[in-house]
Amino acid sequence: MRKVEAALAVLLIILSLTSCAAAHVPQITGANEGIQNAVHIDDPYKSWAFYGTFQNAGSVAYYQFSLETGDRLWFSVFTPDIGAANPEAVLIGPEIENEGDIPAGVVLFDNEGYIVIPGEAPDLPEYEPFTPAANYQWLEYEYIAESSGTYFIAMVNNGTGAGNYGLALGYREEFSLPEWVMIPISIANIRIWEGNSQAFVIGFPLLIVVFGLVYLFRVKKEPVPINPETLAGSAGGLLYIAGSAFMLIQAMLALSRTGFEASFAVTAVFILIPFVLGCLVLRYYVRPGKKPVRYRWLKLLILGILGLVVWAGYVVGPILVICAGLKALFDAKSREKRNSR
Structure with a gap:
């Protein structure tokens, strides 16, 4: 026996x-509004899941990381429900050709361009087996870096009020022992x-x-x-x-x-x-x-x-x-x- x-x-x-081959490393980030409070990501290729909060309509939260020329960046955005928050993402970095209308409140530095990736509310949530949870996937985006340097993802709330959002980033599944x-x-x-x-x-x-x-x-x-x-x-x-x-x-x-x-x-x-x-x-x-x-x-x-x-x-x-x-x-x-x- x-x-x-x-x-x-x-x-x-x-x-x-x-x-566990497709699990993300979860991180609770809170509001982190303002580019000076950007969440620094040491390894943007590692698979992360950041759980943030929009304090109100128009909130902008930032995530900062470095890329080398030719590096592949992948990320997606999700929410736990369909409510007052309406997330979209803005990718900011060197030698990016501007695409879309920059949302109010998003900060740009000199010699930086941006790409606005609008979010679209899905009809049904998707099942996430590791947490487990039912999340609404708003957008997914992939970018190949044309220049080395510091990049940002600005998460913007185009909704009518406060709410939670998630940012999944990276594609290499690995965990440190403490994680x-x-x-x-x-x-x-x-x-x-x-x-x-x-x-x-x-x-x-x-x-x-x-x-x-x-x-x-x-x-x-x-x-x-x-x-x-x-x-x-x-x-x-x-x-x-x-x-x-x-x-x-x-x-x-x-x-x-x-x-x-x-x-x-x-x-x-x-x-x-x-x-x-x-x-x-x-x-x-x-x-x-x-x-x-x-x-x-x-x-x-x-x-x-x-x-x-x-x-x-x-x-x-x-x-x-x-x-x-x-x-x-x-x-x-x-x-x-x-x-x-």
């Missing part, structure tokens, strides 16, 4: 890593950007953990003994499951707007992996046994590390599971010392 569990976990992780590990926190912020209440985004996993701990330590027919390891391990495992449940809810809400999409299979992988890992963690505490589980500390450490790899448990969950594993290791070493005397 244990071999089956290990093989299943490995298989799910491989599927997860394979499915990968912090994806769950970024996704929680994206939920709030989409319009979910902070109380729901933060409160949902907390409720799952609180009710789960009450059941395990108080209501269960054979309550789990309370100690630092069981508290950390149980809370971590419950956070894994809470994250899966929350993603399932968001996926169902998104699909209710877009209709069923085959790419939901990718989302299903990210729902299933943390759920399986969470169940594997909890089984050490839920199922009573007279004999101690051999190498429980090692198994908990592995499940904690895997949790970080597959975005399980809001980052906190894997850390708690790793702490439980370290406590189990410390206790095992202490028992070995006592038995050797």
Whole structure:
């Protein structure tokens, strides 16, 4: 049985890593109005997803980066809904031939040209499987740089009021280790950007953990003994499951707007992996046994590390599971010392 569990976990992780081939690195940028507050992008070829906010009608937000002659720039613009905000983009840079009427409020420097890329509201949203979400795609644009230098994308709100927009930029999918590990926190912020209440985004996993701990330590027919390891391990495992449940809810809400999409299979992988890992963690505490589980500390450490790899448990969950594993290791070493005397 244990071999089956290990093989299943490995298989799910491989599927997860394979499915990440088209994911963006998410960044919450806020308003960043004014060219002096432009968001600096070190690598415009890397795949990014910037989540910004128009404070009002006519707002202009800037993104700055460098290109070399012949470099390919790709970007698209999306919104979480169709409302007061109406985004369009202006590409600014050296030796660009002017196209379109420059919107009011957009700043140009000497020897710079611009291209206005108007946005067009789509009829239906598109399903995004990694977040998951239903977003409206307003525009998509590709440009080959004719000169080396500093470029800007100015995001302009041609709508009647405040609203949120997203800027997807780049085409090379890669993550640094901190970016990968912090994806769950970024996704929680994206939920709030989409319009979910902070109380729901933060409160949902907390409720799952609180009710789960009450059941395990108080209501269960054979309550789990309370100690630092069981508290950390149980809370971590419950956070894994809470994250899966929350993603399932968001996926169902998104699909209710877009209709069923085959790419939901990718989302299903990210729902299933943390759920399986969470169940594997909890089984050490839920199922009573007279004999101690051999190498429980090692198994908990592995499940904690895997949790970080597959975005399980809001980052906190894997850390708690790793702490439980370290406590189990410390206790095992202490028992070995006592038995050797």
